[in-house]
Amino acid sequence: MGLLVKGVWHDEWYDTESSGGEFLRESARLRDWVTADGSVGPDGQTALPAEAGRYHLYVSLACPWAHRTLIMRRLKGLDDILGISHVSPLMGKDGWTYRRDEGSSGDAINGVDFHHQLYTMTDASYSGRVTVPVLWDRQQQRIVNNESAELVRIFNTAFNEMTGNRLDLYPLPLREQIDAVNADVYDHINNGVYKAGFATRQDVYEKHVTALFDALERIEQRLSQHRYLAGAWLTEADIRLFTTLVRFDAVYHGHFKCNLRRIEDFPQLSNYLRELYQWPGIAETVNMDHIQRHYYMSHATINPNRIVPLGPHLDLQRQHDRERLEGKGIWKVEL
């Protein structure tokens, strides 16, 4: 675990000292877009044009943020035009690596050993955290974007004409609702588990665990009325919640001490989790071995002996009861 300072790798754990025991997530810095024809992104971002085989996705199979992009790649039928490489689940003094003997695929495109090399290839004096996921442009030899929320949106639209895939996980009429639920889920659940787990003071931990379970209760309530977070349509909001829920009982409950309840103990959330897990294509994106080994073996400050627990035995293929609520599947746009 570490970061780059002016292009030089430093092995350092998160600094929570200067923030009163709080884990503060750094904003992603590489924010260019890919659009169908290379015209600017939705907020005027510089963009590159969609082309089959031009881009490559670097992920960790353990990481919930990277997992969003893997699900989008699958749902949007991008497997053949967007290659992937995955890091080793173990993130030690060198940060994310491409060590095959630990379970990495190796880097199929650049052959680097360390993920931070992709950042310094992009900018020789890069400063900041070195994170997954990353979208790489093989033509310009640089990272295009390292923010998963934006990669989800890029994958949702940029390649539609090429693939003929009309699924829209961020439909115009639902955007306001999606943005609102995303904000709550991001702050209190996706990032909430990290804020609790990486806290280095008792009161800070308690504050974030309480906020996390309050948010889970709110979502539980919502899911008692609606099949999905934005109503009858499955959207990116569901994908974003799913990647945290699927790790929850296996990792966050024990390792991050988010243990007031398990997801299994919430009737709506647990059935909803199973429905999404059983959605065509999604289960294949879940790698519990990488998930468990990553967290328990990489965070030495939390689990110094690096023992990986054997349980819990989750059966996510069990039947769910969500059919009692109206579901319309995924929205489709006209091409």
Ligand SMILES: N[C@@H](CCC(=O)N[C@@H](CS)C(=O)NCC(=O)O)C(=O)O
């Ligand atoms: N904002 C980023 C966050 C990604 C992120 O924090 N990924 C974690 C893995 S789960 C990481 O690479 N952490 C390395 C570090 O913080 O040094 C995104 O959503 O894409």
